[in-house]
Amino acid sequence: MIACSVNQVKKMYGGHLLFENLSFEVQEKERVGLVGRNGSGKTSLFRLLAGEEIPDAGQIHWKKGSSIGYLSQIPEFDNEISVTTVLRTAFAELLEIEDKMKQLELKMSEERNQEQLQKLVEDYGEYQETFTINGGYEIDAKIEKVVGGLKLADLLDRKFASLSGGEKTKISLALILLKNPDFLLLDEPTNHLDLMAIEWLGDFLQGYEGTIVVISHDRYFLDEVVNKILDLEDGELKCYHTNFSGFIKEKEEQLLREFQAYEDQQKKIKKMKEAIKRLRDWANRAKPPNEGLHKRATNMERALERMEKLKRPPLNRKKMGLEMDASKRSGNDVILLKGVAKRFGKQLLFKDVDMHITYQQRVAIVGENGSGKSTLLKLILQQVDGDEGEVRVGSNVKIGYLAQHVFSDMDDATTIIEAFRKEVQVTEGEARQILARFLFYGHMVFRKVSQMSGGEKMRLRLAQLMHQDVNVLILDEPTNHLDIDSQEVLEEALDDYNGTIVAVSHDRYFLNKLFEKIYWLEEQEVRCFEGDYHWAREKMEEIRRRKEAVQPVKTKETRLKKEREKQPTDRENNAIEKELEAIEQSMTTLDKKLAEIQELEQLQKMYKEREKLERQWERLYEQLEG
Secondary structure, eight states: OEEEEEEEEEEEETTEEEEEEEEEEEETTOEEEEEOOTTSSHHHHHHHHTTSSOOSEEEEEEOTTOOEEEOOSOOOOOTTOBHHHHHHGGGHHHHHHHHHHHHHHHHHHHOOOHHHHHHHHHHHHHHHHHHHHTTGGGHHHHHHHHHHHTTOGGGTTSBGGGSOHHHHHHHHHHHHHHHOOSEEEEESTTTTOOHHHHHHHHHHHHTOSSEEEEEOSOHHHHHHHOSEEEEEETTEEEEESSOHHHHHHHHHHHHHHHHHHHHHHHHHHHHHHHHHHHHHHHHHHSSSOOHHHHHHHHHHHHHHHHSOOOOOOOSSOOOOOOOOOOSSOOOSEEEEEEEEEEEETTEEEEEEEEEEEETTOEEEEEEOTTSSHHHHHHHHTTSSOOSEEEEEEOTTOOEEEEOSSTTTTSOTTOBHHHHHHHHSOOOHHHHHHHHHHTTOOGGGGGSBGGGOOHHHHHHHHHHHHHTSOOSEEEEESTTTTOOHHHHHHHHHHHHHOOSEEEEEOOOHHHHHHHOSEEEEEETTEEEEEESOHHHHHHHHHHHHHHHHHHSOOOOSSHHHHHHHHHSOOHHHHHHHHHHHHHHHHHHHHHHHHHHHOOOHHHHHHHHHHHHHHHHHHHHHHHHHHO
8 A cells, every 4th residue: 555655746945956757656664765865855855755845846645644753853842851751752642641540540549429430430441441552551661672772771861951962863763763653754864873773773673564764875774674765866766676785786787778778879860860961962962853862851850850869877977086095104003002991080981902003904993872982083193191001103104084073163154165275285276176076166165164064074074184194094984974975985995095094983884895803892891803894793792692601791880780680580580470460360350340340339449459459560560671
């Protein structure tokens, strides 16, 4: 069944046509990836699908009664509301029913009129049935699952208003997942998530019961989640019934077929034009002029005019001209850390860190958000000092640093060309030539840096790095905000780079393609793996399994450790489960009796007994969940 149909839709912004005559359908339970270059109109199409904007022409139809989840902007909440309360708003209707049940419980305990009490009991039964069927007793378990997967536990007790933009975005994503809409629109959901949370989200979406349309520049994530690709390019949309890897292959094959058809048609047109010219020439040479040849030439011209001309397919689109050459080579030992520890106040980020990075190595640092990856980079850059150990940078090392938040300290009035020339000493003409290779053309170079998108800022910083005298690149999330085409150009340039590279990234494709050595930061320790990300992940899973087999899993917080120690054994769990079943059976029996008994005193006595059983059930359930 069709979940959403888009018919002949057109959208313009400020006189610029994004697309027109756009038509496609999304079937129920499909997983669709919407891809295209930055600026192609993907987010605008999402806003149309979500009903936040109206098309200039055409219609969008939804299946009647569909609920839509779209993270467009950070929702606003009262300044004093905690993150836990925000997440619980996903179950607002169920929580309202729960409040009504509590009010009815109070009324039933006080009511003396038998007829009124019977009515209250019936109302309570209806609310309880609705609450149970819709998962009211599973609210906490659902929140715990999403919070654990997206690594949000540390944020639960904080005020939502006090969170950073990235943290608010993660909470907003969790809120949408908890609302469980029929149609999920996700625009770059992996932004602000670490590797482990991205992998969890991919698994979660694979089991999602509704329909999903996702925009993402994460190629592995698209492969895991989607089974259909919509490719938005030059205002046109093409559909491919495959995952992202399959789409790349099919698109390339299709482009080659289209180009061959275009070339064949061009040859045919050329031959027809030559034949028309010859016929005219022969007809005019004849004495008298040959009308039959003229007529044949005219018929061929009409046939040529009627021919549907094929457009030349764009085989070679404009991409960044990124070539990075290291300056004079560094010594063999580039970066050395011995026994390094770092604390912020009483919080230990990491300890006993040993790292040895040599000339031309490609080294990646991975770990959960907040584990200290960026701090490790700052130690290497000597922007902060370690509390213990030694950090040493080798001889003739010249570092170029690509920060995660580029140009955050730049004056709002600074233009693109001014920002570039601040780092690279060239004439204005030379600067414009270089910037053109990074897709900043003409008057674009006079735009303000403050008006640039994240992808444009990243391109500008890469342009600066390429023309600086460096032989070591330190990159903090370099693929963030880059479209897939730009990511591929960056990967090719880094692959050819003859210096040393150290990077922090949550892009698994990027990590596997380029990096041969992984430093994994977890539980305040750094482990080294000689291999790509997949190899490192397998080894880390082995380490975790061994630790679990030898001793209880150590957690980052003592509180969590104590809670785990309090958890019951399997034998105790079985006993608790049996007791829970017995209580549930007793409550069912009481519910039947409550519906039959008419005497007021007996009703109140049985109701209090049921309340006691409910409290007992809740205590045991909490004990079982630990």
